[in-house]
Amino acid sequence: MAAALKDRLTPFERLGGAVVLERIVERFYDLMERDRAYAELRAMHAADLAPMRRSLAGFLTAWSGGPRNWFVENPGKCMMSVHGGLPIDAQTAGQWSAAMQRAIADVAPGDRETAELFAGRLDQIARAMARIG
Ligand code: HEM
Structure with a gap:
């Protein structure tokens, strides 16, 4: 994609939209439900998980x-506050991030640069959540 056009697109558009x-x-x-590597996170x-599937997709879209x-x-709902009351530690934050990195890699959005940025930001947020609980 030409750089000038890409600059005008949101990450949402660059990743390929809601689909x-x-x-x-x-x-x-699916990974969280099926892979024991994420057992503590699943627990x-x-x-x-149907409500979470809807909510996380909606949040990431917005x-x-x-x-x-x-x-x-969800007026005024802050993601850090939502998680502030949860007992998130380095292990469960690491599991969240690892499952998300894997999900993004498996879906493999065409714009790899944006996909890597997106994955990197979510990793930072997840790890920050381990320090607020
Ligand atoms: C750091 C590791 C994380 C853990 C252990 C975790 C865990 C949870 C749990 C247990 C819930 C409540 C779900 C339920 O009621 O079944 C939740 C809600 C939610 N989480 Fe996380 N989460 C983490 C990171 C993140 C990150 C990084 C994001 C997005 C940036 C995120 C987005 C959400 C959303 C959108 C909801 C639903 C909020 C709502 O609809 O009220 N989570 N999380």
């Missing part, structure tokens, strides 16, 4: 510059 973000989120929770979540429905439906 790609939904695929990443589905893969993320922190409710039995039914946060990356796409339709802002999640922000409108």
